[in-house]
Amino acid sequence: MEKTNTDELPLAMNSTEKQETVCIFGTGDFGRSLGFKMLQCGYSVVFGSRNPQMSSLLPNGADVLSYPEAAKKSDIIIMAIHREHYDFLTELTEVLNGKILVDISNNLKINQYPQSNAEYLAQLVPGAHVVKAFNTVSAWALQSGALDASRQVFVCGNDSKAKQRVMNMARTLGLTPLDQGSLMAANAIENYPLQLFPMWRFPFYLSAALCVFFFIYCVIREVIYPYVYEKKDSTFRMAISIPNRVFPVTALILLALVYLPGVIAAILQLYRGTKYHRFPDWLDHWMLCRKQLGLVALGFAFLHVIYTLVIPIRYYVRWRLRNLTITQALLKKEDPFSTSSAWLSDSYVALGILGFFLFVLLGITSLPSVSNAVNWREFRFVQSKLGYLTLILCTAHTLVYGGKRFLSPSILRWCLPAAYILALIIPCTVLVIKFILILPCVDKTLTRIRQGWERNSSYSKSPLNGKTDI
Ligand SMILES: Cc1cc2nc3c(=O)[nH]c(=O)nc-3n(C[C@H](O)[C@H](O)[C@H](O)COP(=O)(O)OP(=O)(O)OC[C@H]3O[C@@H](n4cnc5c(N)ncnc54)[C@H](O)[C@@H]3O)c2cc1C
Ligand SMILES: NC(=O)C1=CN([C@@H]2O[C@H](COP(=O)(O)OP(=O)(O)OC[C@H]3O[C@@H](n4cnc5c(N)ncnc54)[C@H](OP(=O)(O)O)[C@@H]3O)[C@@H](O)[C@H]2O)C=CC1
Ligand code: HEM
Ligand SMILES: [Fe+3]
Numbered sequence: 001m002e003k004t005n006t007d008e009l010p011l012a013m014n015s016t017e018k019q020e021t022v023c024i025f026g027t028g029d030f031g032r033s034l035g036f037k038m039l040q041c042g043y044s045v046v047f048g049s050r051n052p053q054m055s056s057l058l059p060n061g062a063d064v065l066s067y068p069e070a071a072k073k074s075d076i077i078i079m080a081i082h083r084e085h086y087d088f089l090t091e092l093t094e095v096l097n098g099k100i101l102v103d104i105s106n107n108l109k110i111n112q113y114p115q116s117n118a119e120y121l122a123q124l125v126p127g128a129h130v131v132k133a134f135n136t137v138s139a140w141a142l143q144s145g146a147l148d149a150s151r152q153v154f155v156c157g158n159d160s161k162a163k164q165r166v167m168n169m170a171r172t173l174g175l176t177p178l179d180q181g182s183l184m185a186a187n188a189i190e191n192y193p194l195q196l197f198p199m200w201r202f203p204f205y206l207s208a209a210l211c212v213f214f215f216i217y218c219v220i221r222e223v224i225y226p227y228v229y230e231k232k233d234s235t236f237r238m239a240i241s242i243p244n245r246v247f248p249v250t251a252l253i254l255l256a257l258v259y260l261p262g263v264i265a266a267i268l269q270l271y272r273g274t275k276y277h278r279f280p281d282w283l284d285h286w287m288l289c290r291k292q293l294g295l296v297a298l299g300f301a302f303l304h305v306i307y308t309l310v311i312p313i314r315y316y317v318r319w320r321l322r323n324l325t326i327t328q329a330l331l332k333k334e335d336p337f338s339t340s341s342a343w344l345s346d347s348y349v350a351l352g353i354l355g356f357f358l359f360v361l362l363g364i365t366s367l368p369s370v371s372n373a374v375n376w377r378e379f380r381f382v383q384s385k386l387g388y389l390t391l392i393l394c395t396a397h398t399l400v401y402g403g404k405r406f407l408s409p410s411i412l413r414w415c416l417p418a419a420y421i422l423a424l425i426i427p428c429t430v431l432v433i434k435f436i437l438i439l440p441c442v443d444k445t446l447t448r449i450r451q452g453w454e455r456n457s458s459y460s461k462s463p464l465n466g467k468t469d470i
């Protein structure tokens with residue numbers, strides 16, 4: 001067998017091999033935790049410190065030397081120091097020449113400095129190979145082993161051999177390295193741990209805006225309008241009746257907004273006749289947060305279901321039923337049974353239940369443990385095909401709920417239609433466009449565009465590239 005190259009180190013080190021020595025600059029929280037983990041994983045660790053004698057609490061088995069002495073012991077040095085203290089490294093440029101310097105630092109604010117910490121380090125020590133890594137792992141998690149949320153390590157650097165070594169080291173520590181390219185990516189990697197739920201922000205604000213809008217809308221229609229015309233106090237509706245309109249309406253609109261970018265993208269591709277043009281930024285961003293939009297929608301659907309379950313125990317509902325019965329008894333008048341009403345009522349509830357079941361299924365498949373267990377086709381089947389079926393069922397649930405009242409002018413109050421009519425606009429639009437997109441003639445063109453065919457390109461017509469299917 002050939003000699004093992006350290007650049008392609010196996011996942012765990014072979015016990016017959018000499019232990020690889022890693023130097024860690026800084027004996028603070030992160031340096032100590034990383035050193036402890038590295039010793040556990042079979043590395044030999046040398047710390048560099050300003051006061052080698054004073055350093056306490058260091059893991060057993062690690063050596064502590066002065067910074068220049070420690071640097072000499074290893075060709076890979078982890079900088080567990082804050083950026084603000086990097087300047088002393090300029091005095092060590094000679095000993096650091098040709099070494100791999102791993103920058104693990106984070107800042108306190110996004111884009112705090114014009115230059116990323118890793119690029120600044122590379123500028124301070126031009127002879128070294130700087131690799132950015134480990135900044136998304138917390139010192140606490142490294143020591144306690146609770147790495148659930150932070151097993152991923154983003155790595156970038158200009159020297160691919162140096163980067164490979166750091167990635168192998170991450171794997172040996174039980175982490176998952178993700179190559180992010182050259183050192184130019186360091187800025188994004190440094191900003192990453194400072195972001196607060198970036199993908200959730202748009203769905204969160206959007207759903208909050210929808211809720212506020214529909215709440216005010218329903219209060220105007222169902223509280224202020226009866227008060228103005230009948231002097232009736234309906235404020236109690238704000239506790240259950242109105243939320244049970246606002247939440248399902250928001251859920252339905254958000255669900256439709258999950259599938260709207262897909263149809264907009266398809267229309268753009270058809271219009272441009274190619275898939276090789278970038279989508280506008282807003283569409284890209286929207287596509288990327290569909291999962292979060294969908295999960296927020298599921299949350300609102302859950303609220304609707306819970307609010308619906310309590311309808312029979314509400315005082316107002318029981319009072320109305322009792323009164324209706326007594327009035328009918330007094331008048332000796334009976335409502336005839338209406339089969340069509342029974343059908344309408346049962347159908348809309350059944351459609352709601354089936355829609356909710358598929359909605360939950362979509363939510364379950366988005367759990368990483370489930371989505372990792374299905375292949376790409378299965379995932380797409382559930383998310384795309386069953387997703388559309390969910391949208392159809394929920395839209396039908398609302399349409400049938402509207403039923404006969406739909407077109408009657410009595411549901412307009414101050415010219416305002418019922419909230420569910422507004423809620424149906426986007427879902428119906430998405431479903432109609434989707435229906436047009438899956439018509440065989442349109443679908444065929446779209447499929448060809450998505451396979452790389454271009455309407456206005458002489459390249460795609462060339463028999464040489466094998467795409468002669470025009
Ligand atoms: C509760 C819930 C949970 C969700 N969880 C997730 C999740 O975990 N992950 C996630 O990504 N989304 C998730 N979503 C969002 C959504 O279900 C998916 O993004 C879904 O794939 C969107 O479907 P689409 O048909 O619009 O997809 P798109 O991928 O945008 O496709 C649009 C159409 O183009 C076709 N198409 C797309 N790309 C190609 C191609 N390269 N070649 C040929 N045809 C193509 C498809 O067949 C489809 O008909 C979730 C939604 C909900 C409601
Ligand atoms: N703590 C964490 O969870 C994480 C930290 N990081 C990053 O790791 C780096 C270190 O963080 P952390 O260990 O928490 O910080 P600490 O303040 O605990 O440790 C920093 C160490 O830097 C050394 N140092 C070198 N020069 C100086 C100087 N002039 N003044 C002060 N200290 C100096 C010191 O070691 P000595 O006294 O031995 O010289 C000190 O212990 C930071 O860049 C941080 O962003 C990244 C991810 C997570
Ligand atoms: C177990 C599943 C479900 C049941 C039992 C159910 C039941 C109901 C009931 C009883 C109503 C009438 C409420 C009222 O009279 O005020 C209603 C309305 C409505 N439902 Fe559902 N539903 C379910 C799931 C869903 C889902 C998943 C959605 C969509 C995301 C949805 C969207 C709506 C909408 C938009 C309305 C109209 C709200 C209004 O303006 O009053 N429902 N549902
Ligand atoms: Fe080199």
